[in-house]
Amino acid sequence: MPKKKEDRRVKFTKMFLKESLIDLLEEKSIFKITIKEICENADINRATFYAHYSDQYHLLESIEEEYIEKILNTIDQDALHADSTLNLVTDIVTFIYDNKKMSRILLSDRGDLQFQKRIMALVHDNILSKMKDIEPNSLEKTALISSFVISGCVGVIQNWFDNDLKSSPEEVAKIISDLASVTLNMVH
Amino acid sequence: MPKKKEDRRVKFTKMFLKESLIDLLEEKSIFKITIKEICENADINRATFYAHYSDQYHLLESIEEEYIEKILNTIDQDALHADSTLNLVTDIVTFIYDNKKMSRILLSDRGDLQFQKRIMALVHDNILSKMKDIEPNSLEKTALISSFVISGCVGVIQNWFDNDLKSSPEEVAKIISDLASVTLNMVH
DNA sequence: ATAAATATTATACACAATGTTTATTAAGGA
DNA sequence: TCCTTAATAAACATTGTGTATAATATTTAT
Structure with a gap:
């Protein structure tokens, strides 16, 4: 550094x-x-x-990196408290809510999808690591389901912003958490 | 026309x-x-x-429209046979598979997310219309869940392409269909 | 088949953004 | 303070843009 x-x-x-x-x-x-x-x-x-x-995109990247860094801090602090999945998701969604301005810019439909997936994958990996009872046989299937969850979360957040953050961060977190749980259980 | x-x-x-x-x-x-x-x-x-x-984007739009038109044809033909959700999804996924070149370009990570969501929404709407037992009270929640499914499907297809279409269209369709079913049932 | 209509072309133009270089000025660190 | 380093203004060749014009080629309708 x-x-x-x-x-x-x-x-x-x-x-x-x-x-x-x-x-x-x-x-x-x-x-x-x-x-x-x-x-x-x-x-x-x-x-x-x-x-x-070098160009606009490079500058944008540096902005994205700062944002990612903050998300990672949130996740790390959560790891200390070692709480439930819902708590982690709530903290992330709350972070997004508290940083509306930047979040709206970086997470919108017009934004960089690869970056958005990267963020959701951070949370997803954290969730997956907690459910250790995954059979290593159906790897293809697991990958597809994970993609579903990761992109699904992107979609939920974008819809949330499109509707001007009508729901509370807690409500959104609950829905995301439930959806992730239901779908990831399909791995078995 | x-x-x-x-x-x-x-x-x-x-x-x-x-x-x-x-x-x-x-x-x-x-x-x-x-x-x-x-x-x-x-x-x-x-x-x-x-x-x-007028510009590159306008030209790209016209390409996207042609692609959408073909998808719509597939959906319409399916409506005649009036089959199950799985059959519809299979036909769409098979279409994507049969049109690899265009699909890879238009549906990739780098592509237009709004366009991609539009395609998945077409299928999603078709599925939703079949399950009429939706309570109109939890509208917010339903919208968020739909966003999850729509974007989730985008993610599955992209992951499929990233892994060079290893799974068969039928397998992918089955997973998408199951995932959509499980999550959409959460509306209740 | 021919004429009228229309699409494409080559060419030129002013304009704007790019990426780089230079010499000069300003501000920071030790 | 002195030395180093960053920011600036200015200029430059290059590239792409969007538009306009007159000449040429192709199509459509008669």
């Missing part, structure tokens, strides 16, 4: 660029956003942008 | 452009593909492109 020795100027530059991109992402998808636009909005010279990032 | 009265030249031009884009989509995502590239690959003048499409 080469993090500590970063010049204050660099830190600020990166911060401004990220904030600028997040700003723009609230209006349109990453593919319609130009580097020039990001820089003008951040009041950062375009040459400076290229000193740190 | 304004289809019959299209000049032969127009038909060929559109065909070449579509084939060219499909060609390019096998290598990279739509966002990295330029109009110039599509035209050179198709040996069609760039001005001609603009006579028919």
